[in-house]
Amino acid sequence: MRDISFSQAMMSTLNSLVSAKACRRYSAVALLLAGPLGCVGNLGNSDGTPSETSSSGNGSGSSGSSSGGDAGGPPIGDPPEVHTEIPEVSHCEVADKSTPGPRVVRRLTVDQFEATVRDLFKDQSVALPSIFNDPQVLGFSADANALVIRDLTAQQIMDWAETTADWAVTNKLSSITTTTCRTLDASCRTEFIRDFGRRAFRDKLTDERIASYDALFGAEKSFEDGAKVVVGAMLQSPYFLYRHEIGTEANGSGVYELTPHEIASNLSYLLTGTMPDEALLQAADAAAAQGANLTSEQIAQHALRLLEDSATRPLAEKEMMRFMRGWLQLNRLVTAVKDNTLFDLTDAMRKDMMAETQALVVDTAFNQNGTFANLLQADYTFINASLGAHYGINGAGGTELTKVTLTPGQRDGGILAHGSFLTGHGSAKLSSPTQRGKMVRTRLLCQPLEPPPPGVDPNVKPLETPATTREMVEQHTKAEYCAGCHKFTDKIGVGFEHYDTFGRWRNDENGIPVDVTGTVVEPPTGDDYNFSGVTELADYLAASEDVKACMVRYWSYYAFGGTWEQDGCTYEKVQEEAAAEEFRLKSVWLALTRAPHFTRRVQGP
Structure with a gap:
């Protein structure tokens, strides 16, 4: 069934997408699949062709902890990771905070791709390929310039798409389309293409694109074979694999209003991590048919529905946790290297630890409509028997989490x-x-740190006499060229010394009482803050306006997939909106949908 020239055209189309410098309008053959969509990352010129910007993947960014030196001591600083700190918070330099960012096209992340495929075929068991590798930037898989498709990946997508199309048409034809027509009649072909394509592309197909797919469909000898070719082609299309945020220019102003379907996709992927549901698609269809756009009231209505409806709330809960895992670097738990001769940290225990955090996040955000301050100060948690034994806490039994x-x-x-x-x-x-x-310094206070000087040995060495970790670290970093930077991290980190590397409580280490007094040195605003232990540190952070601003900064980056000139205007606008509702977690999330960048774009550099 495979058409070699058609497959090569698809690969050519995808390859042209991955390099902004090589971006061009596609050949007539390639238009069978996609049409001129634009390039990955920021779009430059008014005709949809890009300015010359890099679309480098920025590395893999998987994080874990190295084993340290001879004593097994911790390395000073983080293990190798790409772009672990967001730049210092910028401030809006114009009076009008309605300044949006540039137009972009970004590939679906692995999580978004898998969720979209499951929803598209209405089957949670659909086979999913291990094709994409999402580079980690700032702990997230969201950066538009890093999410690209390479040559080998395009070939793998083609193989998967054709196999999946064969499976779907053979086994699920009645559930992937509302049309019941099964002949090669032109109207029957068009009905199928329009119906399935609308859901696959999260948009209505133009007559030109329908005609292109119809040419493929009509070349086959049966409805089923034609449907397989069309479904396979659509699954390879950039319109399926990418989210396009291009819009249409408003009266030559240089400002581009996103289309109703682009806004619907933004809303759905922001809140649920998957394609728009039928209600949201229908709203976009209706607005487009009237030559209008989704109103702010419609956006707010559907946003609340996605967060509260029993069918979509579980997806929203997972999506919020994805943000929290990236922002607070909780994903490090999965790959953290531990000495199992001290304690056997099993995969099951790691899973329980992450489940505890997710349960608290969900309870705080969705059940209590709480704030990040509530997350920091919660006097309860969710544990099972295994975690209870690990923490030394009674009150839970069995494998299920108990409050x-x-x-x-x-x-x-x-x-x-x-x-x-x-x-x-x-x-x-x-x-x-x-x-x-x-x-705490970089993720909660948004204060970037200087990298260590080259040639510095990062591994903590044991002392000649018994000592605590705090004493070993202080000895290791006492040199002036170390202490100048480590005062910003270590003086906060020592406040956690009641907990060993496995998160177990301790009052002493090596027979020496632990010292948990610390200082937040030179915070973004205010004076130095002295504290003792995690509770006092959490109370300080919970009351900090800097933490609220930092959360908005990271959440905006995660939502919009990048930073841009005057992005501080977006952050400040979101912060103003969130402040009106006391920075409740759901309110911060929803404030992103009211930012100018959510519905508009500018041409870009």
């Missing part, structure tokens, strides 16, 4: 005392004040 109230002095409350955070930000054998403090 338990924490006893003061037994364990600190809040997300910063969760095993997911403490274990992911620890080394193989010892805790790491540097890694834990750096997370």
Whole structure:
């Protein structure tokens, strides 16, 4: 069934997408699949062709902890990771905060691709390929310039698309389309192409594109064979694999209003991580048919529905947790290297730790309509028997998570005392004040740090006499060229020393009482803050306006897939909207949908 020339055209189309410098309008053959869509990343020229910008993947960014030196001590700083810190918060330099960012085209992430395929075919068991590799930038798989398709990937997509099309048409034809017509009649072909294509592309197909697909369909000898060719072609199309945020120019103003279907896709992927559902597609269809756009009231209505409806809320819960995992670097838990001779940290335990954090995030955001401050100060958590034994907390049994109230002095409350955070930000054998403090400094306060000078040995060495991790780290970093930077991380991180690298509570280490007094040195605003232990640190962070602004900064980056000139205007606008509702987590999320960048774009550099 495979048409070699057609497949080569698809590969040519995809390859042209991956390089902004090589971007061009496609040949007439390639238009069978896609048509001139534009390029990955920022779009430059008014005709949809790009300015010359890099679309480098920026590396893989998988994070884990190295084993340290001879003593198994923690390395100073993070393990190798790409772009772990967001630039210092910029401020809007224009009076009008309605300045949006540039137009972009970005590939679906692995999570989005898999969810979209399942929803498109209405089957959770559909075979999913291990094709894409999402580069991690700032802990997220969201950067538009990093999400591209390479040559080998295009070939793999083609193979998967044809196999999946054969499976879908053979086994699920009645569920992937509403049309019941099964002949090669022109009207029957068009009905199928229009119906399936609308869902696959999250948009209505133009007459030109329908005609292109119809030429493929009509060349086959049966309806089923034609449907297989069309479905396979659509699954390879950039209109399926990419999210396009291009819009149409408003009266030569240089401002591009996103189309109703582009806005619908933005809303759905932002809140649920998958394609728009039928209700949202119908709203976009109706607006487009009237030559109008989705109103702010419609966007708000559908946003609330997606967060609260029983069919979509579980997807929203997962999507919020994806943000939290990236922002707080909780994904480090999965790959953190640990010395199993000290404690056997099983995969099951890691999964329980992450489940505990997800349960608290979901309860805070969705059940309590709470804030990030509530996450930091929660006096309860969700544990099972395994986690209870690990933490030394009673009140839970079996494998299911149970809500338990924490006893003061037994364990600190809040997300910063969760095993997911403490274990992911620890080394193989010892805790790491540097890694834990750096997370707070860069991820909660948005203060970037200078990289260590070249040639510095990052591994903590044991002292000649018994010592705590704090004492070993302080000895290791006492040199002036080290201390100047480590005061920004370690003086925060030592406040976590009640917890070992596995997140277990301790009052002493090597027979020496632990010292959990710390200082937030030179915060973005205000004076230095002295504290003792995680609870006092959490209270400080919960009251900090800097933390709220930092959360908006990271959440905006995650939502919009990049940064741009004057992006501070977007952050400040989102912050104003969120402040009106006390920065409740769902309110911050919804404030993103009211930012100018959510519905408009500019030409870009």
